[in-house]
Amino acid sequence: MTAIWQVDQQIFQQNVRQVQNGQPIMAVVKNNAYNYGLTFAVEQFLEAGISCFSTTSSNEAIKIRELAPTATIFLMNATREFDVLRTHDIHMTLPSLSFYKAHKQALAGVKVHLEYENLLHRSGFKTYEEIVEVLEDHAVNDAPKMQITGLWTHFGYADEFDVSDYETERSAWLNIVENLLNQGYSFDMIHAQNSASYIREGQIFPHHTHARVGIALYGSRPYSSLSRSMILQSLTVQANVIQVRTVQAGQHCGYSFAYTAERDHTRLAVVDIGYGDGVLRTRAQHDVLINGRRYPIRALMMSHMFVEVDEHVEAQDIVTLYNDELRIDDYTFKGVGANSEQLSALNLDSLIKEYK
Numbered sequence: 400m401t402a403i404w405q406v407d408q409q410i411f412q413q414n415v416r417q418v419q420n421g422q423p424i425m426a427v428v429k430n431n432a433y434n435y436g437l438t439f440a441v442e443q444f445l446e447a448g449i450s451c452f453s454t455t456s457s458n459e460a461i462k463i464r465e466l467a468p469t470a471t472i473f474l475m476n477a478t479r480e481f482d483v484l485r486t487h488d489i490h491m492t493l494p495s496l497s498f499y500k501a502h503k504q505a506l507a508g509v510k511v512h513l514e515y516e517n518l519l520h521r522s523g524f525k526t527y528e529e530i531v532e533v534l535e536d537h538a539v540n541d542a543p544k545m546q547i548t549g550l551w552t553h554f555g556y557a558d559e560f561d562v563s564d565y566e567t568e569r570s571a572w573l574n575i576v577e578n579l580l581n582q583g584y585s586f587d588m589i590h591a592q593n594s595a596s597y598i599r600e601g602q603i604f605p606h607h608t609h610a611r612v613g614i615a616l617y618g619s620r621p622y623s624s625l626s627r628s629m630i631l632q633s634l635t636v637q638a639n640v641i642q643v644r645t646v647q648a649g650q651h652c653g654y655s656f657a658y659t660a661e662r663d664h665t666r667l668a669v670v671d672i673g674y675g676d677g678v679l680r681t682r683a684q685h686d687v688l689i690n691g692r693r694y695p696i697r698a699l700m701m702s703h704m705f706v707e708v709d710e711h712v713e714a715q716d717i718v719t720l721y722n723d724e725l726r727i728d729d730y731t732f733k734g735v736g737a738n739s740e741q742l743s744a745l746n747l748d749s750l751i752k753e754y755k
């Protein structure tokens with residue numbers, strides 16, 4: 400018996416179509432498609448009619464090209480492997496004025512999207528003026544040069560409702576877009592919205608060509624006020640009860656006094672999954688599901704956990720950590736960790752991986 404990570408393809412596909420809702424989507428497939436598997440995810444998105452992808456790694460971008468020969472592929476991290484970009488027709492972010500100045504000649508023939516830094520401060524041009532400086536310099540440059548095909552930003556606060564920062568970054572960005580278009584500049588692609596922004600706005604911003612969506616496509620709600628039926632989780636993570644042990648009050652269980660039994664005849668299920676399989680310590684502060692009942696995790700080890708159970712649980716019973724009832728996003732809202740953090744932690748080298 401080994402713990403299993405399993406995705407229901409039909410539910411995955413249903414969710415993608417529900418989120419897509421007929422809108423033009425750029426699917427974010429970075430980090431092995433949020434750990435759902437790059438090949439699987441790209442194939443599912445293509446089947447749903449999505450043919451635009453973004454990632455942060457050039458290796459993943461090349462793999463997407465092999466899977467989707469005619470897709471638009473956008474690399475969100477700048478690379479200096481310009482030949483790779485040209486050879487595989489991969490668009491790339493232009494992350495700063497200094498990058499442009501340093502690589503102006505070498506970028507010839509590369510398709511770039513000008514990035515606006517905004518409140519995240521991770522990458523991008525600092526100001527409207529910096530963007531215009533590049534556009535003007537580009538216009539008068541007669542030498543072989545890059546192709547400016549896009550304009551983009553990333554919001555750092557779209558999932559936040561209690562502070563005004565999303566409004567701030569949103570209006571700064573929309574002003575930039577409006578001003579550039581009013582100045583006569585045009586772009587084949589303009590994209591900004593992640594899942595939270597796309598869903599809370601209920602539409603794609605004016606003049607934008609795509610919403611750049613990740614987590615919602617993978618079945619997790621970006622914020623808690625969304626109904627569960629709006630976004631469907633296709634992922635199940637299940638382990639097994641290897642044996643049930645009985646301990647007495649005061650006995651310490653697990654490494655370094657991890658758990659001390661409070662009552663005599665405490666029944667502890669030894670379960671074959673642990674932090675080595677990607678179960679976060681914060682997740683272990685919450686229940687699991689065995690035979691339709693909830694039971695508390697008492698100690699987390701590398702390949703095992705103790706779950707305190709009652710007389711209804713026996714060896715070989717199935718222990719559910721995540722499914723459509725114990726959703727990744729529920730635990731996000733309980734403070735376990737970001738949706739993507741929980742997903743990425745799951746160790747697909749140690750868990751059985753199955754698409755059913």
Ligand SMILES: Cc1ncc(COP(=O)(O)O)c(C=O)c1O
Pocket residue numbers: 427475553592593594595611612613614615621
């Ligand atoms: C630049 C960029 N765009 C889009 C996304 C997608 O965000 P989400 O998964 O919240 O939809 C991410 C994810 O972190 C990102 O880094």
